[in-house]
Amino acid sequence: MAILLAYCTFIGYLCGYKYEVGFKDYFNIPDDYIEIDITTILKPSVWIIMVLFALFFGVYLLIELERRIKNISDYIKYHRLIIYLALLIFIIFQEMPLKYKLVAILIVILIFGLSELIIYIVMRSIDKFSKKFPPEIDTGIPSKNRNMLSTIVFVLLITVVLAYGMEYIGNLHAGNQKDFLVYTDTSGKFIVVDTYRDYLLAAKISDKNEILPNYKFIELKNNKQSEYNMTHFEKLTVVQAIYIK
Known part of the structure; x- marks a missing residue:
């Protein structure tokens, strides 16, 4: 046993x-x-x-x-x-x-x-x-x-x-996966693809629904809930990632 x-x-x-x-x-x-x-x-x-x-x-x-x-x-x-x-x-x-x-x-x-x-x-x-x-x-x-x-x-x-x-x-x-959490701030629109510890792992998304290469951490406690919304994407293209900051 x-x-x-x-x-x-x-x-x-x-x-x-x-x-x-x-x-x-x-x-x-x-x-x-x-x-x-x-x-x-x-x-x-x-x-x-x-x-x-x-x-x-x-x-x-x-x-x-x-x-x-x-x-x-x-x-x-x-x-x-x-x-x-x-x-x-x-x-x-x-x-x-x-x-x-x-x-x-x-x-x-x-x-x-x-x-x-x-x-x-x-x-x-x-x-x-x-x-x-x-x-x-x-x-x-x-x-x-x-x-x-x-x-x-x-x-x-x-x-x-x-x-x-x-x-x-x-x-x-x-x-x-079709539905993603989207975060918007002054630098643009980011799509949340995963989590790591107490952070969201997000990447910038283009107008052509392309996930751009530079992922970044977003700390939840420093952001308001109103900055996030669930968005449906029919098709996403993932560009080769270069780095995470």
Whole structure:
């Protein structure tokens, strides 16, 4: 249980960090301005819960495989396919452009095929290795722990997929964002794209809805609420960032 809790904590921080990397990368904000806190972790929480559910369900099925299922093809054919179908349905009903949905669906399908192939090869290899020895010879792979290697492979694969998947999702969410807080002062109009500590991270926006390169910090306590308004943008162009002041 302690290992499970430690892994969940690690996954939460990892996914939160990678989500922020993807989000800030879209706006060309350096990784130095990434904050990891409860808000950061909760941003991709729905995706984390979905994939962790798939992870725990998959591990449980691997354990049940050792206990009940003798035919490996039955396991591959009838079990974790349900998890990936659930993920596909979840993606289909997400609010995102069609091209992003198609890319996400393709990634899920590729992950499914790769993970099943790896686990199949690993388990077949263990079976063949064990059959080379008479029953009285210890092969070093106890029967009750034969699923351990495939479980480790599955967990590592899910961890890597989560890390890069959250970065992609963060970038995707940033690109799909339409409503921004706009701040106006004597020097012009600024669009707030993110926060850092007690500051808003804003960039000047042109009349052509271009986010210009020089980001700056705006301290909330020194500004009146009336200076801000929520604005809807159909399309924004992010110019390569140069510096933050």
